[in-house]
Amino acid sequence: MKTVISTDRVAAVELLRKGDLVALPTETVYGLAANALNPIAVAKIFEAKERPRFDPLIVHLPNRDWLRRIAELPAGDRQLILKLADKFWPGPVTMVLPKCELVPDIVTAGLDTVAVRLSAHPVFAEIVGELDEPLAAPSANRFGRVSPTTARHVLDELDGRIPLIVDAGPTEHGIESTIVTIRDSKIAILRRGPITHEQLSEFANIVSVTLTQRISAPGQLPSHYMPTTPLRLIDSAEAFPSQTNRRVGLLGCGGAFRSPPQAFATVRNLSDRGDLREAAANLFRYLRELDALGLDLIVAERVPSRELGAAIMDRLERASHR
Numbered sequence: 594m595k596t597v598i599s600t601d602r603v604a605a606v607e608l609l610r611k612g613d614l615v616a617l618p619t620e621t622v623y624g625l626a627a628n629a630l631n632p633i634a635v636a637k638i639f640e641a642k643e644r645p646r647f648d649p650l651i652v653h654l655p656n657r658d659w660l661r662r663i664a665e666l667p668a669g670d671r672q673l674i675l676k677l678a679d680k681f682w683p684g685p686v687t688m689v690l691p692k693c694e695l696v697p698d699i700v701t702a703g704l705d706t707v708a709v710r711l712s713a714h715p716v717f718a719e720i721v722g723e724l725d726e727p728l729a730a731p732s733a734n735r736f737g738r739v740s741p742t743t744a745r746h747v748l749d750e751l752d753g754r755i756p757l758i759v760d761a762g763p764t765e766h767g768i769e770s771t772i773v774t775i776r777d778s779k780i781a782i783l784r785r786g787p788i789t790h791e792q793l794s795e796f797a798n799i800v801s802v803t804l805t806q807r808i809s810a811p812g813q814l815p816s817h818y819m820p821t822t823p824l825r826l827i828d829s830a831e832a833f834p835s836q837t838n839r840r841v842g843l844l845g846c847g848g849a850f851r852s853p854p855q856a857f858a859t860v861r862n863l864s865d866r867g868d869l870r871e872a873a874a875n876l877f878r879y880l881r882e883l884d885a886l887g888l889d890l891i892v893a894e895r896v897p898s899r900e901l902g903a904a905i906m907d908r909l910e911r912a913s914h915r
């Protein structure tokens with residue numbers, strides 16, 4: 594694929610509408626954007642970044658009205674959330690809030706919360722506004738590398754992997770947005786950034802993340818949905834023995850078990866075609882569905898550990914070691 598650097602916003606909107614990726618400038622760093630409501634498009638982000646695992650992504654809203662469609666505003670914290678939005682949006686603050694049904698599980702890596710922000714960058718704002726759908730966008734670098742602050746940096750990272758980089762010169766802040774979560778009228782800072790502790794403390798008490806239990810801070814605690822049903826990895830569903838008094842669910846990938854073996858109480862196929870992009874897009878949703886059935890065991894077929902398969906296997910391996 595040829596990667597073009599240009600200022601063509603119309604082309605960017607068209608590509609995003611089709612489910613393709615576009616690198617876009619924000620006021621913090623360049624982001625690698627996909628339509629957040631299209632799980633296959635979001636899977637392409639992980640593929641292009643070569644992330645060996647799935648991380649939850651920030652959802653960038655077209656405007657303030659979208660907030661209530663993407664996130665729940667708990668009654669006790671609503672006023673504080675709206676005050677922070679009034680003060681800092683559009684701008685470099687991301688809020689982690691309970692998610693709405695509309696948000697695909699691959700965007701949040703299966704979490705019940707979603708990170709949302711409203712970018713102040715005029716080019717980003719114009720494109721997401723024209724699209725009128727939220728954009729999932731991590732920083733536009735390959736896994737483990739620094740965030741890009743110019744279109745040229747993005748090209749160095751992702752040349753040949755994405756069709757378009759929209760160039761608007763160097764970004765203003767050069768570091769990623771401040772990430773906060775709001776609990777019981779307090780603010781917890783999950784990632785430091787352009788909006789400071791001091792600025793935030795004018796609105797509420799700031800609690801230390803280490804003291805706040807059960808908050809998934811980026812890179813600190815496992816921030817993934819973990820099934821409560823035991824999960825075991827197998828090579829092939831065909832070879833799995835019949836079960837007499839256990840209800841076993843199968844999570845497979847590919848056409849091999851089109852007629853489900855008798856051994857299983859229920860089956861979810863991540864992708865009939867064995868397509869890893871489609872499999873990644875379905876992974877968290879199917880894990881949740883199987884987990885909700887009260888099964889005795891989930892068995893998951895191994896997928897090839899190449900491309901997105903590595904991230905899928907990482908997730909399945911963690912779920913099986915508990």
Ligand code: TXA
Pocket residue numbers: 619621622623624625648649650651687689701704706707708730731732733768769770771772783809810811812816
């Ligand atoms: O400035 C920014 O925030 C840039 C621009 C492109 O918007 N984006 C960015 O995205 O830095 P990324 O994916 O590189 O970092 C987002 C961080 C990740 O560390 C992720 O774990 C965390 O946000 N995150 C996302 N959703 C979360 C959630 N529901 N709970 C906790 N952390 C979350």
Ligand code: MG
Pocket residue numbers: 731732740
């Ligand atoms: Mg990043």
